[in-house]
Amino acid sequence: MSEHIKVKLVAVFAIAILAVASLHVANVAFGMELGICAHVNGGEEYELRKREFAMMRNAGIKRVRCDFTWASIEPRAGEYNFERFDNVVSDAEGNGLRILPILDYGPNQNAYKGTAWENLDAWLRYAKAVVARYKGRIDVVEVWNEEDINWKPRVDPTQYAAFFKATSIAIKEVDPSVRVMMGGTAGGHVETIEAIYKAGAGDWMDIANIHHYSWPARPDGALDSTIKSVRKVMERHGDAKKPLWITENGWPTHDAKYGGGAHVLLTALSIARPGQKSWRLVRAKLTEDESAADEAAGLAAILPPGSTGEAWGPRRIASELSTAKADVVMLPSKESFPLDAIDAIVGFMAQGGVVVSFGLTPLYYAYRDGKSVPFDRAALLKRFHISWGACWTNKNLPISTRAFPTDVALRHGYKPDPAGYRVERFFSMSNLAAGDRMVPLLVGEDKNGDSVVGEAVYLFDSDLKGAFVASCREPFSRGGVSETEQAACLLRAIEIAEAEGVEAYFPYEFRSHEKDPLYSEHHFGIVHRDLKPKPAYEAIKRRFGVDVGKRTL
Secondary structure, three states: OOOHHHHHHHHHHHHHHHHHHHHHHHHHHOOOEEEEEEOOOOOOHHHHHHHHHHHHOOOOOOOEEEEEOOOHHHOOOOOOOOHHHHHHHHHHHHHEEEEEEOOOOOOOOOOOOOHHHHHHHHHHHHHHHHHHHHOOOEEEEEEEOOOOOOOOOOHHHHHHEEEEHHHHHHHHHHHOOOEEEEEEEEOOHHHHHHHHHHOOOHHOOOEEEEEEOOOOOOOOHHHHHHHHHHHHHHHOOOOOOOOOOEEEEEOOOOOOOOOOHHHHHHHHHHOOOOOOOOOOEEEOOOOOOOOOOHHHHHHHOOOOOEEEEEEEHHHHHHHOOOOOOOOOOOOOOOOOEHHHHHHHHHHHHOOEEEEEEEOOOOOOOEOOOOOEEEEHHHHHHHOOOOOOEEEOOOOOOOOOOEEOOOOOHOOOOOOOOOOOEEOOOOEEOOOOOOOEEEEEEEEEEEOOEEEEEEEEEEEEOOOOOOOOEEEEEOOOOOOOOHHHHHHHHOOOOOOHHHHHHEEEEEOOEEOOOOOOOOHHOOOOOOOOOOEEEEEEHHHHHHHHHHOOOOOOO
């Protein structure tokens, strides 16, 4: 064979390799499995499941993640009821979908008392029963949901790791082909997953798993950073090649301006004054010229019907504030307050008024005539009967921690965020007078594992008769996104996950509940409550849908 022919053949061969490589690269973009979270096992969605499954199939979705809750499956000890779950699995299969069951939560208290950990043998029987029931039809099982916030009696990665190991062994005894996946972590991914690995769970884990939420921010720089950090943990423990799934990630489309904190304010006010039908709210201004009328009107809009909202400067507060003129005073955010109105505000509380402070540290920066001025902070906090701490005032306090609503807060309407809330200041009872009390709303843990309060309602029955609502967060800053932005964020998240080698990605969630217009949890869906598609559904369908055409070689 001549050198000329050899050169031509080499060139042709090289071109062929490049062509195949380019096809492979194009194909990689669609190699990640697309799933979806859906509450098809209960309520309205159970009745709509066949329509939902058909829409999922048409959008190119391959797997549906849903709860197979222990309490529902075993309502009485030793008695399993799979009827509803049988229907879900069969109807999903009829649309070419697989189910990803989440084995989760505690037992039905009519069957067993206590937590899943405290009833481990019964839990393992339930896990085996699920896997045996759907042998050959379910190939992946997720053990628990967000064990970094949903573990009882208290979050304990070491305890969860032992629980996971026992569950994985039990499942493999029934069906060795089933891949066992750790529960997706809600927050603190690196720390939680590191602790779970150190406790030995990696040897019994087929798939690692995280949840990720960055809304309203886009995923760029957040999702990819989290994935890389988790990969490093896996590498340190010899699991560099183990698959990683993301089984929750999403952007809610609720009210972007005030929805993020409406429930916080409503919860606090209902504790401060139970039964109050409407509120006269005053948004205190730092200066007479500050523009806050729109904020006051927006705050009034999230209060019960008949409520009003006005923005008052220091002079008007000093001359007119009384319980006859207002019910609640909202201090400016960003830790600031008008010092020249403080006597009137304390007097307002002495008459039973409610004062609200959102955003890091209450009463931290004093302003007079628009300028920051020095003041005796400790003395002022004593006048208000409140107190706070931070990492620089107490070595046992963390820089920040994840905090979650108390039972009292939940009973009064507090809406939990799946990932918890990041808090950096911590409130205490050290300045309370006889008759006063503090009602915690958000509770996390300090460096010793002891409880710390990141949000509270102080109730007074001393020289003060009203209430002080203290939150270190700025809860009105984390609203939702537009429906168009939701679509863009989800598509970008899918691109990032694919590029980072994630094996399967699940948007949260398919259908929006839409019962509460201000609650983020009710607006994550890619379709509306009536199943009308949002732009996110249409975008996913255009990319992955069954009518897009073949994508394999």
